[in-house]
Amino acid sequence: MVDTPLVLPLGEDAMLVRFGATLSQDANLAALRFTRRLDARPITGVVEVVPNLVSVLLRYDRHQIGFQRLAGEVGLLLTARMDETDLAGREHRVQVSFGGETGPDLDEVAERLSLSVEAFVAAHNASRLRVLATGFAPGFVYCGFHPEALHVPRRREVRPHIPAGSVLFAAGQTAIAATDIPTGWHVIGRTQLRNFDPLREPPTLIEAGDGIVFEAER
Amino acid sequence: MSARLVIRRAGPLTTIQDEGRFGMLRHGVSASGPMDRGAFASAAHTLGRAGPAGIEFTSTGIEVEVVAGQCSTGFAGGAFAARLGGRQVEWPGAVPLHEGEVLAINPGRAGNFGYLRFDKTIDVPPVLGSRATNLRAGIGGLEGRALRAGDSLELIESEDADPDGSRVSTGAGAIRFIWGLHAEVFPPAVRERFLSENFRITARMDRMGVWLDDPGGVFRGASGLSLVSDAVVAGDIQIVGDGTPVVLMRDHQPTGGYPRIGTIIAADLDRFAQMRPGTHVRFESVSLAHARSLTAERSV
Structure with missing residues (x-):
């Protein structure tokens, strides 16, 4: 995918994966692409995936997965070789x-x-x-x-x-x-x-x- | 057996809440749910068995009358003064309510939010999977709005009634937070003063946010920061355009463009919600791991 995104906690039950500090075509597309990957290959313990302008919010169940392990899973998914489905929606x-x-x-x-x-x-x-x-x-x-x-x-x-x-x-x-x-x-x-x-x-x-x-x- | 409850008196922002409407952020809808989640659970705990939804009332209290049937109600949150008929009842507690009886909850010495739970379900339709009122979106609860005097609620046999454990907000002292999404945009000196200065709760508070006084001027001149709009969570401490710190609460916007210096931890957000206007508050930073251990301790 693109440059290494910033992975940070948003409170105790959510992680933000941010692809840029400013709004750009690239950052927005990267967030969309990562959302599609998460939809196609869900991570156990992640209860909600929300695409934003330049980031993706992952809410997770702390009883099922911790921040560090989730960060690891996110890293794997970001770098995984996947057949990219068409990004275009309806x-x-x-x-x-x-x-x-x-x-x-x-x-x-x-x-x-x-x-x-x-x-x-x-x-x-x-x-x-x-x-x-x-x-x-x-x-x-x-x-x-x-x-x-x-x-x-x-x-x-x-x-x-x-x-x-x-x-x-x-x-x-x-x-x-x-x-x-x-x-x-x-x-x-x-x-x-x-x-x-x-x-x-x-x-x-x-x-x-x-x-x-x-x-x-x- | 069902019951009908009539609201005789209600303060502003009295709403029907349940655990919350999770999973709707993709559609721009935040979860809502109780301002003091622990007290909401405690009110159910006093009954042993409660329906999923309850009434959240505010500092002026509430008065309800059972006009048909009977039910039991449990109450908790802050320190209010409850009277059944002419008789004072212990707070928190639970009482059976028979036809014609009036439960009056009057202002007490502490807290902004109290809860009534019932051994039955409040018969309002779930909207997007929840009965929680979201005042910003105008959905859930009774017609998506706050309750007011004259409203009538049907209580029906509870479909699911799992009692939550009692989770009373405990602790005193500083409100603990995790450094947030935009902590880095604040100069180190501002971050240090954020930890050392006193702030004060103002009267400008609702289910969306609590505005703070910043007498030390920690964030004076910190305005004018323009950021790309990003995800918001309950407990986020954002600094709005004029430098006022605002803590975002349960009916928060799903995303926001103001810089957020930190997020209040789950173990302290209930206690923060109950702080009355004029209360002094200090903030203390903790690590994510530490916040986790505090929350785990509290949920046992």
Whole structure:
């Protein structure tokens, strides 16, 4: 796989295997690849495997395995020769209503990038993105990466409450809120998609590694 | 035989909890569960046999009435004052509740969280495998929300009733932690002062986190650190943008982007959750192996 990741305890029942200190394509793909390996070849005593942006969290049962032995197993799995299964997950097309009342920051984002709103939406929807991780809130997915030319920082101020379905844009990524949340990202649109339903099993439809194509709703 | 319980009075953030909703982090849902896991287990232990879910109440206490049927309830956590009818009952303890009887739990001299367990199951539907209320996600418990006066709960015969061992939070003194994910981003001088200075619990506390006062200014100027968002666990001590230390509790976000200097060990997190606003707290670092041995001692 890639460079030796950092393996460290997160409290007494969890281990974090981290592939980078900053978010990059390589670190994110390494985390995804390692998650796939863990799913394909589970380690006894590991009760939960969670891919994050640049790391994988392993929760384990301390009665079945200790940190040192788990670190050993993780080392073996990282270096094992395995037929890599295809990393690509499912494909999703996400219809978005851009701008207007439900996308109050669209104009500002386009202006900041010196693009017309139409040109920004076209550029935003041009690339197929990958779901980098689920995190922050139920069903909240980070999708990336947009080309450098589309990167804008987050807003200076946090909005305390934006509704489920909001489509968010910042730092080279687009995120989809599945529940009502606070956010410092630019709110550029709204989708009907709700990637969290507690009465569904599993409760989310989209997961890390899936492909995402955004489309403007007609 | 079933029973119906009506909440006559409830403080803010009174919720139905069980052991927790584990295994859902991939979907962005943290486990929830009791703020004081030991007390939750002790309340069941006083009964000998309890349903998987109970009521977590906060420092102002709770009042419940059995309006139909009968049940037994066990209670523990902190030091509250319990009265059945007009009669004072020992805390922690257990009492049978007959139709028409009112159990009043009033504020006591210690603790933020207390628990009621029953010899029956609280009949709310499990959501993603658990009855625990997650207020952040709005799921579990009664309609995903906190309980309030007037709510009515059905208690039905318990499907599974394994009594947990009694695990009372013991010990005093410093709260012990393991150095965390981002300990290295804090300069050595800050790390040293983190161990030597006093912090104070503030009134800003809920099931998601406990905000601390930092009168020594240990983390003053430590803001502005921008990190990639990463996995969070209960007990993580994070330093938010303005330099305030916040300990993340059971309804924590599944991931977070603030630097985390350490994680409070399992053996001390219950005791920490019970510390009232104004309490002084010091932190002491321990190794993972040491934390393990302390937790093992406590679970016997």
